Amino acid sequence: MKRKYIILLHITFWVLLLGNNLWNSIGRGILSGHKNQLVGLQLFFKYLVMETGYLLIPVFCFFSAYLLVAPQIIVKKNYVKAFLLSILTLLFIVAYRYVIEYHLFLPFLGFDNYNGNNYSATRYVSNIFFYYFPSYFVYGLMYFFVEDWYKTRHRQQELEKEKAAAELTFLRSQLNPHFLFNSINDIYSLTYQQSEQAPAALLKLSDILRYMLREGREDTMPIQSEIKYLENVIELQRISTKGAARINFNIEGYIGNQKIAPLLLIAFVENAFKHGVLTDPENPVEICLIATKEEINFKVQNKKNRDHKDKTSGIGLNNVRRRLDLIYPDKHNLTIDDQTGFYTVNLKLQLT
The missing domain is CATH 3.30.565.10 (Histidine kinase-like ATPase, C-terminal domain)
Incomplete structure (x- = not known):
């Protein structure tokens, strides 16, 4: 599949996921002051910012697994580096989630995901590890594995085709002189006999x-x-x-x-x-x-x-x-x- 179609497929998937999350959030009316009023442009924009912020968490999970961790496991066989990159991904997402929830959503959107309760770092880590990692992180690993298998298989098929084409060319080059030499010998005999x-x-x-x-x-x-x-x-x-x-x-x-x-x-x-x-x-x-x-x-x-x-x-x-x-x-x-x-x-x- 051409690269532009793959990129389009990725964009389509994440946009559809964003749309689904946006629809569910608006339907539940989770933002303050929403339940008793229609969704205007300003309120819709707040929902869009919030869901886009949350969407980046599975995006980070998927693409860090696909671009950073999976190549270390499948291609380079560097399992220690893959483990360290997984830990860094986890810590980055934990820090990112803390920042957007307490320094963006709460002061600017009025959205408190924990209803005034403090959410400890341990609960952050466990939530990311047990919710996002078994899904989107694993999906990124699986996607890289399937893509690598497909590319390897495609390369093998192309090499086999090139080898077959080269071999056919060689076989033809053998055939032509073989017949040519026989025919020239026959005509030489006729010429010699006048x-x-x-x-x-x-x-x-x-x-x-x-x-x-x-x-x-x-x-x-x-x-x-x-x-x-x-x-x-x-x-x-x-x-x-x-x-x-x-x-x-x-x-x-x-x-x-x-x-x-x-x-x-x-x-x-x-x-x-x-x-x-x-x-x-x-x-x-x-x-x-x-x-x-x-x-x-x-x-x-x-x-x-x-x-x-x-x-x-x-x-x-x-x-x-x-x-x-x-x-x-x-x-x-x-x-x-x-x-x-x-x-x-x-x-x-x-x-x-």
């Missing part, structure tokens, strides 16, 4: 980089853009293998204005390209995206390449797992079926 497909591959790579460097930096993107990006990657793979790659990319269901975190699905496709058999007509790489308005089901299956010697997992799958945990907590289900001959990844993702 293939006529090199210019087309370079154009596809240009479109892919445009998405990664511009649109892919957004928090979410239309699912059509992500599909177009995957299609470009797949086409680039076909070009790099001179059309020998057997890749089926099927899209089913509703493709509309759904939004998805960008560059999220590519890791599964890259993993299939890197570790799978791409040129077996009987066992093509199967990529299937089934979408509804609320969720998607993304499945990638590939036949394992047993001649592949690269045992490193790379950044891809670890990266996407972490991004899913950060962006879609409790809204995704990722299953990996590592069979003898095939590798299958299935991602169910709630978009809303």
Whole structure:
């Protein structure tokens, strides 16, 4: 809550308390000469001065506990200083009450709270200690505790958000070079072989980089853009293998204005390209995206390449797992079926 609203809340509370006390005092007619006359402006002003004077007692109790004592107890753990400040608060309020009752209310307002009887210092102390301290002083301590807990919790949440945002930025910076290096190597091979497909591959790579460097930096993107990006990657793979790659990319269901975190699905496709058999007509790489308005089901299956010697997992799958945990907590289900001959990844993702 913003500071100005907190201040307004405090002012409202104390004004309402003053109004309640003023209403009760006027109703009881406790000032001399009031019972047999209407409350005029002058008499109302006397009541207002008296109740404002008394109101400052709970105000002192509350704010001395909130501003002075509670920080020593909760934050600094200085209990001796907290005790001494509590005693000083008690003595100050006792002295304040004595002054206003005997040197302000009695001579100027004609109000004698004790009907001519002397009120000893001991009774002053006991009255303040047993009436105001268990209420307003304790309220001040409780208020500081709740406020400190809220601020600490809020800071922790902000730190977690900042950490998550920084981690997402780092993960994206890992993903982009990973794909870029693979694609440049493929185009280099085509260029080295003086293939006529090199210019087309370079154009596809240009479109892919445009998405990664511009649109892919957004928090979410239309699912059509992500599909177009995957299609470009797949086409680039076909070009790099001179059309020998057997890749089926099927899209089913509703493709509309759904939004998805960008560059999220590519890791599964890259993993299939890197570790799978791409040129077996009987066992093509199967990529299937089934979408509804609320969720998607993304499945990638590939036949394992047993001649592949690269045992490193790379950044891809670890990266996407972490991004899913950060962006879609409790809204995704990722299953990996590592069979003898095939590798299958299935991602169910709630978009809303």
